[in-house]
Amino acid sequence: MITDDGRELWTSATGRGExxxxxxxxxxxxxxxxxxxxxxxxxxxxxxxxxxxRSEPSGPYTLGRMVADVDAVREGHGLDRVPVLGHSWGAQLGLLYALAYPERVSALVYVSGVGLGHDWRPEFKRNFERALGDRRARWAELREKDRDEAEERELAVLQWTADFVADGDRHAEAMATPWFPVNYEANAALSEEMRATPERELVEACRALTVPVLIIDGAADIRPRWAVDSLERALPSVTRVRLPGVGHVPWLEEPDAFRAAVLDFLPGS
Structure with missing residues (x-):
């Protein structure tokens, strides 16, 4: 599909339900x-x-532009109002979209997000290094060198193993298949803009959000879950589900529990 500023986005619809x-x-x-x-x-x-x-490799990379792209995908699939499910950074993007267009979002499923503030990063770094264990030396070596595509993938897989409590190698390999180049420019630009947004502004905006929100946490996520507490407190209509013994990608580690949480929250047709 083509956005209003002429960028091509890859999109797909899987399944035949709602x-x-x-x-x-x-x-x-x-x-x-x-x-x-x-x-x-x-x-x-x-x-x-x-x-x-598989989308066109060009920007601009701003939060406003990414929110507009979410709306373009919704419109491109002919949807008036739709539940949105976001994971990690995508949870924040889904939240920003719901804040911008609440009339177009019937519900938000906020999975493994990092909340509204930024003081979680030091604890995350400590948890990450501890979770890497003896893989940390190779990860650090790859981080410091000019990498070819195979080494880029190796670095990502090593990094992603820390996101799981069990079977990290297998799950990280699944996440890296298929493999595409990481867009570090987009990562840096959007991360900087997010850090520049004061938490108090987001809290105030969330207090007025009438869209029902489900927060799903893996209790063993290396991103500290207390970082999401201010978001939970700010939302007028919120349900929070904590999955014990689960890391950052709960639908891979506990697919049945994750599916049950989503199905219980979203209204049936």
Whole structure:
């Protein structure tokens, strides 16, 4: 599909049920919801965000532009009002979209997001290094060198193993298949803009949000879950589900529990 500023986005609809629009993590990565199974009830609307994966490799990379792209995907699939499911950075993007267009979002599923503030990063770094264990030396070596494409993938897989409590190698390999170049420009630009947004502004905006929100946390996520507490407190209509013994990608580690949480929250047709 083509956005209003002429950028080509890859998008796909999987399944035949009710539509749910998915926003993947990153920034600068691509859709990894090919392993997401919500059963026959839902049709997954998936897409690669601009500059990444199978979408056109060009910006601009701003929060406003990314929100507009979410709306373009919704409109491109002929949807008036739709539930949105976002993971990690995509959870923040889904939240920003709901704040901008609440009349177009019937519900938000906020999966493994990092909340509204930025003081979680030091604890995350400590948890990450501890989770890497003896892989840390190779990860640091790759980080410091000029990498070819095979080494880029190796670095990502090493990094992603820390996001899981068990079977990290297998799950990280699944996330890296298929593999596309990471868009570091998009990652840097969007991360900087997010850090520049004061938490108090987002809290005030969330207090006025009438869209029902489900927050799903893996209790063992290396991103500290207390970082999401201010978001939970600010939302007028919120449900929070914590999955014990689960890391950053709960639909891979506990697919049944994850699916049950989503299905219980979203109203049936």
């Amino acid at each position: 539509p749910i629009l998915c926003c993947h993590g990153g920034p600068g990565l691509w859709d990894m919801f090919g392993t997401l199974d919500l059963g026959s009830r839902f049709r997954l609307i998936r897409w690669d965000q601009r500059g990444a994966g």
